[in-house]
Amino acid sequence: MNEAGVSETTVLQQEIALEQEHVDRVYTRLAELRRDASRAEREGYRMSGVGTFGSLVERDAMVFHAARRRHALDAEHEGLVFGRLDRDTGATHYVGRMGIRDESAQPLVVDWRAPAAAAFYRATPAEPLGVVRRRMIQSRRERVTGISDDLLDPEAAPPGMRVVGDGALLAGLSRATGPGMRDIVATIQREQDEAIRSPAAGVTIVTGGPGTGKTAVALHRAAYLLYSDRNRFAGGGVLVVGPSGVFVDYISTVLPSLGEDTATLRSLGTLVAGYRAERVDSGPVAAVKGSLRMRRVLERASHDAPPDGPTELRLLYQGSLLRLEAAELDRIRHRALPRGARRNEVRGNGFDAVFDALWAQAQRLKVRNLPEKPEFESELADRGDFRAFLKAWWPRLTPMRVLRWLATPERLRAYANGILSRDEIATLQGSFDALADSGPTIADVALLDELDELMGRPRQPAKRNRSPFHVRDGVHEVSTYADRQAAARAQQVQRDDDYREYAHVVVDEAQDVSPLQWRMIGRRGQYASWTIVGDPAQTAWPGDQAELDRARDRALGSRRRHTFALTTNYRNSAEIFAVAASVIRSVMPDLPLPAAVRSTGVDPLDVVTDAASLPDAIREAAQKQLAEVAGTVGVITPAERRAEVAGWLAELPGRLQVVSALQAKGMEYDAVVLVEPAEIAVDRAGVRTLYVALSRATQRLTCVGTHDWRPGGASAG
DSSP, X not given: OOTTSOOHHHHHHHHHHHHHHHHHHHHHHHHHHHHHHHHHHHHHHHGGGGOSHHHHHHHHHHHHHHHHHHHHHHHTOTTOEEEEEEETTSOEEEEESSOEEOTTSOEEEEETTSGGGHHHHHOOSSSOTTEEEEEEEEEETTEEEEEEEEEXXXXXXXXXXXXXXXXXXXXXXXXXXXXXXXXXXXTOOHHHHHHHTSOSSSEEEEEEOTTSOHHHHHHHHHHHHHHHTHHHHHHHOEXXXXXXXXXXXXXXXXXXXXXXXXXXXXXXTTSSTTOOOXXXXXXXXXXXXXXXXXXXXXXXXXXXXXXTSOXXXXXXXXXXXXXXXXXXXXXXXXXXXXXXXXXXXXXXXXHHHHHHHHHHHXXXXXXXXXXXXXXXXXXXXXXXXXXXXXXXXXXXXXXHHHHHHTTSHHHHHHHHBTTBXXXXXXXHTTTTTTHHHHOOBHHHHHHHHHHHHHHOOOXXXXXXXXXXXXEETTEEOOOSHHHHHHHHHHHHOOOOTTOOOOSEEEESSGGGXXXXXXXXXXXXXXXXXXXXXXOGGGOOOOSOHHHHHHHHHHHHXXXXXXXXXXXXXXXXXXXXXXXXXXXXXXXXXXXXXXXXXXXXXXXXXXXXXXXXXXXXXXXXXXXXXXHHOSSOEEEEEOGGGHHHHHHHTTTSOTTEEEEETTTTTTOOEEEEEEEOHHHHOSSHHHHHHHHHHHTOEEEEEEEEESSOOSGGGOOOO
């Protein structure tokens, strides 16, 4: 009971009822706005009855804007209102996923990205920013289910102000997760909010250990930028780059849940148009492929003769044999393709040089009835055998075709001689053999992009972007609601598959981006501001760090840097993070680590078994985790065991996901079964990867293997 003799439960119920009144008003207004959008669409269609082209254009504009407005209103239904600010001025502001005003233009809800909402995330008891009480509002659909208050300035609190609960953050952290990442818009903390709202220009660098919310900060920052300067960032585009397809699928619902669906999400294996790579090279191979020295290797390959190309030209002309042998053809190619030239763009120069060489030879041979040079060239160009020679001798080469040349040991040694060491060349041997059958690895995609840059492309006629409203000349139409939604989104921005003029680029798990991958991303962000998030302690990059830093700095250019460090681990229980911390401290004893803020009282388990019993032990651990948690269960394996382990667990429910230790980067699960940790921690880079795998779970962690693996051999459980 409180001082007034009213139970805490009654106070909570009364306050929930109070907030429900406002939430009901918000949803009533939302329904009115939806009806207005529908009315605008209908009125737009009626304009076509005028029968003029001007009326059709006006109709299309109204339909487009109404469809876009309706899409925004539909996207923000669930949990629309999640916060309230009571200020020392007596004013009250509700904070939500989008801004809504009443009929008299007074705010019912302030968009979380608006300046007026900043205090919801930044106010503290030490610096209340004019906020007396901050209230978290939990809801399910349109029904308020709970509230939790922070009294930030007790001295300014008016008589009778009620304060309930302990704050919503830890309660939210304990909720079961779904298959995708959830937004943190209702529980953003001050250090996260400072990074989210950092200046739009330049480079924002966010570092932090596991569970500090780096990815969430990056995505919410993208949503904030789209809100704060929509013309710039929606028009130019926002690119979000993640380490793997699994990761991109995991985060794909966050921005739409925040009302933003114009951003482009790509993994490092899908960043280049036409390729979709999920295969992963071993660490040593990836280190060589990611090195800047590979660019020089690729440059040599891009200037070489095709392995199946003709080695001589023989033409019978006016009774005389014209002949260009291999040495002469090589000289012609080298002159037409000097260093720095792009092969596919100077193809015509090579053809002209062949014509010149044949003309000079014909003159030396005093060919009878030799016409003037233009006519001579025209006659040769009409001959099918000559055209076939030119196409085979100097074909239009694709990056994949040239990269496959490196599968031939002799060619690889020739291209890499003097650039890579013998050991590095030996490391690469065989790594390109599967290109034809299995496609590229993730590291290969950056090589393909580099080859595309080195070779250039033949000039293509400009393509006209087709209006999504276009039916035929002079007629524009959209029919169903789904059509209108799709057309509005498509019309909002049209970009080529290889678009390279993004206004903002977000790079997640940046510590694992190789030098060549930085070049690949940099080509798409030449005019962009950047958000870079990562944790140096989690890096799996086994190559030269100085080279990596130079490549990153070149991609980012001279833009001003804004650096933020996140220091609180919101994901892991203290018991789980203690195990992860002991692992990383074994190789980086002085590393500053984030502080885990909650405890479950449940210690991680170790299960040690023999090889024959390993499948059953993994299956039993996974079944136990599925029984103990309501959310997702991740089974994390060494890379080479992923397919095998997935086969052992194929019959288990869909909320269980089997991923490799590298694929687990950036992921979060309610429970984790970690398979053979000793096989992951085979070297220093492997220890860092194990640190990542150990820090994915929010509630339960079980390690299953055939060897003791803890630092010092001290297993638990």
